[in-house]
Amino acid sequence: MIVADGLSRPALRRTLRQARRQLSGQQQRLASRRLLRQLAQHPLFRRARHIALYLPNDGEIDPRPLMLEAQRRGKSTYLPVLNAWPRTRMAFQRLMPGEALRSNRFGIAEPAVRPARQRKIWTLDLVLMPLVGFDAFGGRLGMGGGFYDRSLAYRKVRKKCHKPTLLGLAHECQKVDRLPLESWDVSLQATVTDDGWYGGK
Ligand SMILES: Nc1nc2c(c(=O)[nH]1)N(C=O)[C@@H](CNc1ccc(C(=O)N[C@@H](CCC(=O)O)C(=O)O)cc1)CN2
Numbered sequence: 427m428i429v430a431d432g433l434s435r436p437a438l439r440r441t442l443r444q445a446r447r448q449l450s451g452q453q454q455r456l457a458s459r460r461l462l463r464q465l466a467q468h469p470l471f472r473r474a475r476h477i478a479l480y481l482p483n484d485g486e487i488d489p490r491p492l493m494l495e496a497q498r499r500g501k502s503t504y505l506p507v508l509n510a511w512p513r514t515r516m517a518f519q520r521l522m523p524g525e526a527l528r529s530n531r532f533g534i535a536e537p538a539v540r541p542a543r544q545r546k547i548w549t550l551d552l553v554l555m556p557l558v559g560f561d562a563f564g565g566r567l568g569m570g571g572g573f574y575d576r577s578l579a580y581r582k583v584r585k586k587c588h589k590p591t592l593l594g595l596a597h598e599c600q601k602v603d604r605l606p607l608e609s610w611d612v613s614l615q616a617t618v619t620d621d622g623w624y625g626g627k
């Protein structure tokens with residue numbers, strides 16, 4: 427496990443991103459199947475009707491088998507799409523089966539913006555979040571854009587609002603002993619890896 431103490435956030439990001447990029451194609455496929463097994467029968471996944479996921483980038487664990495399973499069960503699945511303006515914001519948009527995708531400015535695939543298919547994040551049941559690093563206390567280190575934290579900022583104000591459930595998805599090699607908390611960080615209920623669950627609050 428990575429020890430965060432003494433490492434700056436940029437240095438920690440570099441180390442963790444490098445670790446996940448070094449996984450082979452075979453390791454990635456295995457991890458993705460094991461992740462599906464960790465989640466598919468869990469009540470948080472089974473009960474959720476509206477689920478946000480992401481398309482893998484930069485060695486992230488691949489949630490596409492989970493997305494297909496969700497669609498097979500008749501759930502609606504959503505992806506983050508970057509706003510043209512303001513550029514610091516993203517929205518969650520329903521992905522239609524077979525829909526064409528294109529690369530956003532970070533090279534991550536996303537559907538073309540269709541506001542009518544977007545849903546406010548607080549009306550989703552479950553958000554499965556990409557991350558660079560996580561700890562067992564609900565801590566999440568992202569790519570550094572602040573996109574998820576901005577989308578979830580309402581939770582800091584409306585403290586009684588528990589929707590949606592937030593779960594991080596990660597490879598086991600992205601685990602850190604303890605992440606420093608920033609004032610804008612919203613904690614995860616848990617992070618699920620190819621190996622198991624690491625509970626937050
Ligand atoms: N799969 C996936 N989709 C996602 C995210 C994510 O982390 N993973 N995001 C989660 O927030 C948002 C995109 N956030 C991102 C923030 C920074 C960089 C990034 O690669 N930055 C480069 C340099 C920037 C550039 O190319 O202009 C870097 O740090 O090397 C990528 C995505 C929305 N979609």
Ligand SMILES: Nc1ncnc2c1ncn2[C@@H]1O[C@H](COP(=O)(O)OP(=O)(O)OP(=O)(O)O)[C@@H](O)[C@H]1O
Pocket residue numbers: 566567568569570571572573574575576579608610
């Ligand atoms: N609620 C917010 N309102 C305004 N700015 C914010 C908010 N949350 C985060 N930011 C800004 O975003 C920047 C990046 O934050 P941070 O490093 O925590 O991102 P991250 O969680 O790693 O990224 P991401 O969520 O995109 O994966 C910070 O400089 C911070 O000031």
